[in-house]
Amino acid sequence: MTISVSKKGSFRGLFLCLCWVLSTGVQAAALCDLNIEGLKADVIGSLGVERVDVTQVFDGDTVLLADGRKVRVIGVNTPELGHHNRPVEPLAKLAQAKLTRLLLKDGVKRQQKLPVSALLRVGGDLQDHYGRTLGHLFSSAGINVTSRLLVDGLGFHVAIPPNLWSADCYFAAQQRARSAGVGVWHLPYYGAKLASAKSLNGGYQRINGKIEKIFMSKKSIWIDLLGGVTIKLNRKNSKFQQGVVLKRILDAYENKGLELLPAIEIQGWMVDRKRWGDKMAAKIEKGERNRWQFNLRHHYQWHFISAN
Numbered sequence: 225m226t227i228s229v230s231k232k233g234s235f236r237g238l239f240l241c242l243c244w245v246l247s248t249g250v251q252a253a254a255l256c257d258l259n260i261e262g263l264k265a266d267v268i269g270s271l272g273v274e275r276v277d278v279t280q281v282f283d284g285d286t287v288l289l290a291d292g293r294k295v296r297v298i299g300v301n302t303p304e305l306g307h308h309n310r311p312v313e314p315l316a317k318l319a320q321a322k323l324t325r326l327l328l329k330d331g332v333k334r335q336q337k338l339p340v341s342a343l344l345r346v347g348g349d350l351q352d353h354y355g356r357t358l359g360h361l362f363s364s365a366g367i368n369v370t371s372r373l374l375v376d377g378l379g380f381h382v383a384i385p386p387n388l389w390s391a392d393c394y395f396a397a398q399q400r401a402r403s404a405g406v407g408v409w410h411l412p413y414y415g416a417k418l419a420s421a422k423s424l425n426g427g428y429q430r431i432n433g434k435i436e437k438i439f440m441s442k443k444s445i446w447i448d449l450l451g452g453v454t455i456k457l458n459r460k461n462s463k464f465q466q467g468v469v470l471k472r473i474l475d476a477y478e479n480k481g482l483e484l485l486p487a488i489e490i491q492g493w494m495v496d497r498k499r500w501g502d503k504m505a506a507k508i509e510k511g512e513r514n515r516w517q518f519n520l521r522h523h524y525q526w527h528f529i530s531a532n
Contacts (some may be wrong), residue, residue: 230508253274255375256393258343258366262281272345273392275364278327279339283307284319289359290339296356297323298347298387299370299394301428302379304410314413319378326369327361340364348386360388370466371397377407380428380491383522394526416489418450424516430491431518432529447473454514455490455526467523490526 235388277290284302304447306312328336343362359367373379375398375501381398383391408414419433433449476482507513
């Protein structure tokens with residue numbers, strides 16, 4: 225099942241996402257896909273989608289285009305392939321192979337090789353801090369690569385404002401993989417770590433912990449977990465942070481009942497504050513600051529571990 229768009233009607237439907245459909249117990253193939261059948265190139269371009277040629281697949285979420293742009297795929301963070309002398313993470317090669325197969329799948333039964341035609345929808349933030357173009361990537365037939373990687377458990381969902389197109393669909397794809405216990409949701413390597421663990425690392429992590437205290441300022445909300453982890457919520461992203469978790473936390477804070485809350489799990493990039501300089505390092509040594517910090521941009525990043 226795919227999303228159809230009438231050439232005479234509104235083309236808004238082109239960007240509607242279909243999370244999943246079940247048919248006789250088998251997951252349907254159409255996940256956040258584009259139905260471009262019958263649409264001319266100028267129409268596709270007017271909708272913010274451009275045709276590009278992919279010349280290289282670096283890993284599960286990064287490709288190189290013929291025009292020289294390096295594209296970081298929006299909505300997913302896949303295992304690392306071991307660039308810059310880092311070890312290859314489990315499932316990294318599978319994610320790379322999956323992305324390559326998705327791009328080569330154009331509905332034509334023939335052998336294909338890179339370079340290959342694809343579709344790109346650039347995000348609200350055009351580039352990341354590495355200078356890579358941020359965009360939603362599709363095969364030439366409109367297959368959404370992000371949702372396919374997520375539903376197979378070959379990466380984690382990433383929701384960073386303002387690049388939130390199809391975030392609901394992507395999150396649903398991740399939750400399906402999580403419920404099925406496949407991919408990253410199956411391997412202990414990617415399991416959540418306790419905030420109180422002695423050996424924590426930076427990078428993309430899943431952390432579990434109980435809330436210890438909260439500090440609020442005009443610009444931010446700081447939530448310390450028991451152990452060595454702090455969650456920072458910048459108020460400029462408040463409309464994306466709002467949800468059941470934050471409401472319950474703030475209610476408990478006002479009623480002085482933080483200790484009654486269940487533990488939370490947060491996923492995203494965790495940074496080492498010791499690298500911020502001597503002053504911060506000294507505060508960490510004195511126990512005035514936690515060493516590790518998450519920047520929570522979207523409510524999809526966290527949830528309560530239990531409903532108690």
